Amino acid sequence: MNERVITPLHRGFLFLDAHPTGCRAAVEQMWKSVAAPRCSAHAARRPTVLVIGSSAGFGLAATIVALARHRAQGVGVCLEKAPARRTGTAGWYRTAATADLASQADLPFVFVNGDAFSDTVKQQTADVLNRRFGPVDHLIYSVAAPRRTDPDTNEVYTSAVRPIGRPHTTKTLAFDDGRPVITTVTTKAASPAEITQxxxxxxxxxxxxxxxxxxxxxxxADGITTCALSYIGPPLIERIHRKGTIGAAKAHLQDTADAWNALLAARHGGRAFISLNSAAVTQSSTAIPGIALYLGLLRGVLGDAMASPTAQMVELWDQLTGRADLRTDPQGRIRLDHRELDQATQDTIAGRWHSATNDNIASLADLDWLTSEIHRLYGFDVPGVDYDTASDVDIPWPATAD
Structure with missing residues (x-):
């Protein structure tokens, strides 16, 4: 056992350590917030699920909802670092907590720790499925990573969050001193190579x-449903998102969904979807210029009506499993962003965005909520946790053996 008192040291939005007890408490709170399973014809057989990107953000929420609400079995795949000189990553501790809760609920679920982009991890995951669970009923894809090695060529691709066509200047929030401060950042236009990568x-x-x-x-499985989690966002951030390199990638993701929807329907009676989620504070979203400011303003306008990733994944899973009617837009995309993109809401946010300064931002955006959410990503500022007490950092990865 290696116990120590852990403090929230960070560089901007990136924290250097994670708090094991806080990460566990955050997962437990997510689990408890999910309504107990309802009796229905759909509960006759336990679904087998595969979640790619299961340790953070919407992928973590999708995993917890599948387990706690739908009594699923299956596999989660993620890439996390073990404790060493620093603590383990937050996802390491969240995964251990999720595995413990699944075990307590008698739900067989295995977590594979490795590069989801690699063929080795794909085959390892397929081996686990083949040995323990059988064919997949639902595959959720929620991967956010800065680079990918092509398994065929070994070429390393690196993503770039940039506008397309011309540079983009936007308001954003700096988080260097523990309190968000409005600043301005200019991002140069993407090169053709950056778009491709x-x-x-x-x-x-x-x-x-x-x-x-x-x-x-x-x-x-027959009737397989697969869904990639995505985000479209509002006009305020479209130059860096929807009309930038990220938007080009999301267009490719949509093309992939369309192609596989037809193939899966023909071969397995299955479906492929894109789920357009509502904005949330995640480790990947805070890396996009302007997003943190937008999130604070969105929370300031919607308050508690702003849907958490867990609440959104309840809505998604209920639609995918038939507990609720499937609601798609004309492009066949599942929309979970209706509250966020309501026109009146967006008009109010736009007005606050353009008038926001460091003198008035506290009255326009919920900075306390934003700061707390950023801390919670790493297990800090979680209610009920005593941060003056030493916490064991040497939490083992969940066993993957039978």
Missing amino acids: TVAVMGGADWQRWITTLAARGLL
């Missing part, structure tokens, strides 16, 4: 490779 990392190529791998191993 960002699509290679964040587009649909890896999602497609996962589906192809499972199909080759006979691990796609």
Whole structure:
């Protein structure tokens, strides 16, 4: 046992350590917030699920909801670092907590720690499915990573969050001194190579490779449903998001969904979707210029009506499993962003965005909530945790053996 008192040291939005007890408490609170399973015809057989990107953000929420609400079995895949000189990553501790809760609920679920982009991890995951669970009923794809190695060529692609066509200047929040401060940042336009590489990392190529791998191993169940989690965002941030390199990658993701929806329907009676989620504070979203300011303003306008990732994943899973009617837009996308993109809401946020200064931002945005959410990503500022007490950092990875 290696116990120590852990303090929230950080560089901007990136924290150097994670708090094991706080990460566990955050997962427990997410689990408790999910309504107990309801009796229905859909509960006759336990679904087998595969969540790619299961340790953070929407992927973590999707995993917890699948377990706590739908009594699922299956596999979660993520890439996390073990404790060493620093603590383990927050996702390491969140995964250990999720595994413990699943075990307590008698829900068989295995976590594979490795690079989801690699064929080795894909085959390792397929081996676990083949040995323990059988074909996958639901595959959720929620991967956010800065780079990807192409398994065929070994070329390393690096994503770039940039506008396309011309530079973009935007308001944003700096977080260097523990309190968000409005500043301005200019991002240069993406080169053709940066667009191509960002699509290679964040587009649909890896999602497609996962589906192809499972199909080759006979691990796609009849009626398979797969869904990639995405975000479209409002006009305020479209130059850096929807109309930037990220948008090009998301367009490729949509093309992948369309192609696989037709193929899965023909071969397995299955479906492929994109889920457009509502904005949330995640480790990946805070890296995008302007997003943190937008999130604070969004919370300031919506308050508690702003849906958490867990609440959104309840809505998504209920639709995917037939507990609720499936609601898609004309492009066939599942929309969970209706409250955020309501026109009146966006008009109010836009007005606050343009008038925001460091003198009045506290009255326009919920900075206390934003700061707390950023801390919670790493297990800090979680209610009920005594941060003056030493915490054991040497938490083992959940066992993957039978």
